[in-house]
Structures are given as structure tokens and as C-alpha cells.
Amino acid sequence: MQLARRIDKVPPYLFAEIDKKKKDALARGVDIINLGIGDPDQPTPAFVVDALREHAGNPKTHRYPDYEGSPEFRQAMAQWYEKRFGVRLDPNKEAMTLIGSKEGLAHLIWAFVDPGDYTLIPDPAYPVYKTHTLLAGGTPYPMPLLPENGFLPDFGTIPEEVWRRAKIMFLNYPNNPTAAVADKEFYREAVALARKYDLLLAHDAAYAEMTFDGFVAPSVLEIPGAKDVAIEFYSFSKPFNMTGWRIAAALGNAQAVAALGIIKTNTDSGQFTAVQWAALEAFRHDPENFFGQMNRLYQGRRDVVIDGLNSLGWRLPKTKGTFYVWIPVPPGHTSASFTAELLDRAGVIVVPGTGYGEKGEGFVRIALTVPEARLREAVDRIRPFITL
Numbered sequence: 001m002q003l004a005r006r007i008d009k010v011p012p013y014l015f016a017e018i019d020k021k022k023k024d025a026l027a028r029g030v031d032i033i034n035l036g037i038g039d040p041d042q043p044t045p046a047f048v049v050d051a052l053r054e055h056a057g058n059p060k061t062h063r064y065p066d067y068e069g070s071p072e073f074r075q076a077m078a079q080w081y082e083k084r085f086g087v088r089l090d091p092n093k094e095a096m097t098l099i100g101s102k103e104g105l106a107h108l109i110w111a112f113v114d115p116g117d118y119t120l121i122p123d124p125a126y127p128v129y130k131t132h133t134l135l136a137g138g139t140p141y142p143m144p145l146l147p148e149n150g151f152l153p154d155f156g157t158i159p160e161e162v163w164r165r166a167k168i169m170f171l172n173y174p175n176n177p178t179a180a181v182a183d184k185e186f187y188r189e190a191v192a193l194a195r196k197y198d199l200l201l202a203h204d205a206a207y208a209e210m211t212f213d214g215f216v217a218p219s220v221l222e223i224p225g226a227k228d229v230a231i232e233f234y235s236f237s238k239p240f241n242m243t244g245w246r247i248a249a250a251l252g253n254a255q256a257v258a259a260l261g262i263i264k265t266n267t268d269s270g271q272f273t274a275v276q277w278a279a280l281e282a283f284r285h286d287p288e289n290f291f292g293q294m295n296r297l298y299q300g301r302r303d304v305v306i307d308g309l310n311s312l313g314w315r316l317p318k319t320k321g322t323f324y325v326w327i328p329v330p331p332g333h334t335s336a337s338f339t340a341e342l343l344d345r346a347g348v349i350v351v352p353g354t355g356y357g358e359k360g361e362g363f364v365r366i367a368l369t370v371p372e373a374r375l376r377e378a379v380d381r382i383r384p385f386i387t388l
């Protein structure tokens with residue numbers, strides 16, 4: 001049996017390796033504090049769960065779903081974008097249901113990237129943009145996200161030749177893994193460049209609702225003319241504690257949405273209609289109030305971690321979004337060695353920054369997805385052996 005050569009291009013999926021390390025430590029009887037995985041620890045709101053129970057009993061939901069998503073779900077997405085961002089979308093042409101945004105991001109690449117094409121990808125970043133570019137035979141061109149630039153790409157450093165060969169530019173704010181946020185001015189620049197070089201701007205807005213200290217994250221689609229060049233991925237996973245449900249939407253440029261639809265209709269058969277109908281209930285039950293509750297929870301955890309680490313000598317600014325903290329490793333360490341030391345000496349699992357790209361070297365990422373008491377304990381456990 002011989003696998004396709006493209007399989008060789010895929011690095012081992014990051015979380016699979018961390019899972020293995022965790023299992024080994026658990027087998028040794030270690031009390032693990034797992035700050036590795038960005039998966040909310042709180043339950044899906046009851047009104048969504050109840051709605052699924054009801055809709056799952058309706059035989060109308062039992063047949064193949066509409067390929068592009070149920071009209072009710074797409075309508076609800078368009079209404080939310082108007083209310084939340086002031087963005088008008090045609091639910092028939094500018095919105096599509098996804099089986100989670102990971103699926104949509106991956107398939108988008110197959111609709112745009114031919115062998116030899118470039119994609120512009122942040123470094124560090126969520127791995128899917130890079131992996132699927134490689135699978136499709138394209139070349140991912142890394143845009144470094146550096147602390148001195150507020151973890152925003154410096155567009156001026158990208159060579160003209162790369163701009164001209166790039167098909168898609170991926171952006172993601174609020175950002176995983178750096179927790180950086182972007183303002184409208186940044187998106188304005190990105191939209192102008194996408195227009196100038198005739199490329200698709202794909203904005204992964206997985207954390208659009210997860211912000212702190214009064215910061216409200218904009219949508220790239222708020223920029224006038226953005227719909228000419230941009231597609232945005234909005235996910236229910238993180239804001240509504242629905243990672244297991246696999247429900248998200250692609251919104252914006254009609255041509256890009258249709259192209260993504262060509263790949264999808266030939267690959268999957270859509271998300272269970274009952275899940276789509278249940279998900280749209282989330283928008284009918286005062287979502288701002290729910291986001292407020294969740295964000296207060298994460299903000300409290302953020303303060304425990306950042307204040308705690310700063311008391312050990314770090315100088316971390318308070319983050320404005322996402323449930324991550326991106327932590328520079330102590331002098332003399334690499335991402336890998338610090339990750340190993342935290343696991344071996346403190347039983348704390350973090351993700352080495354290198355899992356998100358070369359420019360992740362020198363950082364580890366923690367997720368604020370465990371209760372405050374455990375975060376406090378994690379800080380206390382590392383206190384004895386940290387010298388900064």
C-alpha cells in the first residue's frame with residue numbers, strides 16, 4: 001500500500017502529540033492541569049440544547065440537508081451580522097452553513113489554490129491554513145506576527161512577486177494563538193491590499209465575540225467595499241460553547257461563497273438541519289448577555305494568569321480577546337524545553353508556540369479553559385522553579 005505523496009507534507013497534528021504526552025503523564029499518576037486545548041469547559045446554553053431535542057424529533061430534519069445550509073439559518077446569520085456589525089448580507093448568496101469553520105477554511109483553499117499559487121498565512125497561526133495550502137500543492141508564505149508589531153503582520157515586508165502570486169490572504173483576529181486584536185484601520189489596509197492584488201481576504205473570526213475590558217471586535221465586512229474581496233468565517237464553537245456541534249458560517253463575497261459551495265457539495269452533504277435550527281436559537285436568546293457572562297468568566301481567569309505570571313517576573317499586558325495567553329519562555333529555554341519542563345516539574349500542559357509556526361519559537365500558549373482555582377494552582381506550581 002502506498003500513500004499519496006501529499007500526505008508526507010502534513011506535519012503531525014499538533015494536539016495529537018500533546019494528547020499522547022498527557023496520556024503518558026496520567027499513566028504515571030500525575031495530577032495534570034491541562035492548559036493545552038482551546039475548547040470551552042462550560043456547557044452549551046440550555047436553550048440551544050432544548051431546541052435540538054425538539055428539532056431532532058421533527059422528521060423534516062431527518063432527510064439530507066440543503067447543501068448551502070437551511071434558509072432559516074442563513075437568514076439568522078444575516079440578521080445577526082446586521083445587528084452586531086451593521087453589515088448587510090444577502091442570505092441566499094452571501095452566507096453558507098459550514099460543518100464548523102475548520103471545514104470551511106480547509107475547503108476554501110481547494111476552491112482557490114492551484115499548484116504553484118501562494119497563500120499568505122500568519123505565523124504563528126491556526127494550522128489549517130498552512131496544511132491545506134500544502135495539500136493543494138500551493139506555497140504558504142508566512143507573515144510573521146511579532147510582539148513589536150502588536151502581533152499584526154507587517155504588509156510592507158511582503159515581496160511584490162509574492163503579492164502577485166497569492167490567491168488568498170488569511171487573517172484571524174482576535175487571534176489564536178497570540179490573543180492580539182485588530183481594529184478597523186488594520187482591516188481597511190488589508191482590504192485595500194486584497195483589492196490592489198486581486199486576492200481573496202479570508203478572515204477567521206472564531207473569537208469575534210470573545211473580548212474583554214470593553215473592546216468590541218469589528219468584522220472585516222464592516223469596511224466599505226470589503227464584500228468585493230473578503231469572506232469571513234463565523235463560528236458558534238467558541239462563543240456558544242458548541243465545539244462538538246460543528247456549526248459555523250461563511251459570509252461575504254458571493255463568488256467566494258459559491259466557489260466554496262462547489263467543493264462542499266461534492267464533498268459533504270451539509271450539517272444536520274436540526275443542529276442548524278438549534279444553533280439559530282442562540283441568536284434569539286439575548287446573545288449579548290450570554291457573551292457578557294462568558295467574557296466575565298474568561299476575563300477573571302485571564303487576570304489570575306497574567307497577574308500571577310507577572311508576579312513571577314513576566315511583563316505581560318492584559319489581553320483584549322480570546323481565551324489564550326501567549327507567553328514568552330524564560331531565558332535559556334526554547335518553546336519545547338519550557339513545555340517539557342512545565343509538564344515534568346509542574347504537571348502543567350501548555351502548547352509549544354512552534355506548533356503554530358516558526359515565529360512561535362520562544363513562546364508557549366495556554367488556554368483559559370479551566371477554573372480559576374486550577375489556574376492559581378498552575379501558577380503556584382511553577383513559582384518555585386522560575387527565574388526570569
Ligand SMILES: *Cc1c(COP(=O)(O)O)cnc(C)c1O
Nearest residue numbers: 100101102126176206235237248
Ligand atoms: C477553534 C478555531 C477554529 C475552529 O472552529 P470550528 O468552527 O470549531 O471548526 C477556527 N479558527 C481558529 C483560529 C480557531 O481557534
